[in-house]
Amino acid sequence: MHCARCSIASIRGGVTSTSGVMRMRITNLACAALALTLSISTILLGQEVGPKTIDRSFQRPGARALGMGGAYLLATDDATAVAWNPAALGRAKRLSIPVELTGRTNFDVQDAEDIVDDLEAIRDQIGIDNIDAIRGAFNRVRDFGQKYPTMSSSITPIAGLSFGRFGLCALSGAIAKVDTRVDSATGEFGLDPLPLQNLYARGGAMVLTSIGLAYAHPFRGGVTAGLTLRGVRADFAGFLLGATTDTTAPDPIIGEDFDRVDKTRFTVDVGLLWEPPVQPPATKLCYAAVVRNLLPTKFDLPATSNGASVAGYDFSFRLNPQIDIGVLAKLRGQTTGVLELHNITSSNGGDMSLHAGIEHWLGNTFAIRVGYDDDRFVFGLGINLKFIRVDLASGFKPRERLAVGVSLRF
Secondary structure, X not given: XXXXXXXXXXXXXXXXXXXXXXXXXXXXXXXXXXXXXXXXXXXXXXXXXXXXXXXXXXOOOOHHHHHOOOOOOOOOOOOOHHHHOXXXXXXXXXXXXXXXXXXXXXXXXXXXXXXXXXXXXXXXXXXXXXXXXXHHHHHHHHHHHHHOOEEEEEEEEEEEEEEOOEEEEEEXXXXXXXXXXXXXXXXXXXXOOOOOOEEEEEEEEEEEEEEEEEEEEEOHHHEEXXXXXXXXXXXXXXXXXXXXXXXXXXXXXXXXXXXXXEEXXXXXXXEEEEOOOOOOOOEEEEEEEEEEOOOOEEEOOOOXXXXXXXXXXXXXXXXXXXXXXXXXXXXXXXXXXXXXEEXXXXXXXXXXXXXXXXXXXXXXXXXXXXXXXXXXXXXXXXEEEOOEEEXXXXXXXXXXXXXXXXXXXX
């Protein structure tokens, strides 16, 4: 086996260059999650390292969406409908141009940035017997792994253009999972035993980038159907890592560093909206259903290291159909409530999740939002300035949920 150098080596450049451009908290969150994606991202359970163990389900992009708890199958009103529900393009303005960025983590971002620094310090001592030089960093990584045995993060930028019932959208989701084991007497993840105290990690990170072209068409009875043709590129990188500070170890860091691999495929999403012609007094109800990846798509990704195949590993995976459903109620034109179930098929490494949100407009200018995003409460604000809308959203811990978006609407 050889040492895991490449992934960790790329952290410093990525974090420094990004933070030099933007200073906002959303950028700090993005840097940390991308650093995890490039470096310490590790898989949850099972002996396999690969995309199959990462949540490849829809990542719920957008600031207004996050402020409403990630419940946006029916509320979307711009080109983000291409990604959320192509049938909702029928509700978009004649011309819309949204640009948004969303980040989600289950840990403190500053901690993650510190761990990146510590891993870099350990990396610098690979092949050198000066174990004292890595002892502090090693202990901090171990402590962090004990505090967060399971870590997850995602960064989801989205941009689009819609004109009438047609829409074009580009979406990229960087997803990371983290798992560590400490003080194992027998070795972990197929790596040889190391003297105590020790640290083991296995990892994988995926970026799913898609460009979609969509069209929506209304039918009788209040039904609108939409279809999105998507080209999807999948990038994956992973590694195995073991480390110890015991001076008797001939090699304090062992592991396998896998090459980044990628593949591009095509799939189709379909969506439906139904607004019943007969409505309750002072209330407008609407229902939605979306099937993502209607055409199951397989990505054949090889497991290689330095260009050579690694026996026992296969990074191939499939994007299978995922079904989302929801209901929206609009009260007197100013208040909207949404309730949705996402991934009810528990497809693509993800579980079914509950999303709910409320949006209330103060006149036509300011909006207040609150919601429940799978496992955390969130809130958001919107400012509508005739042709431009600015949206902000956060969790009660901004370092765990944060989003900003701007949408031009004509």
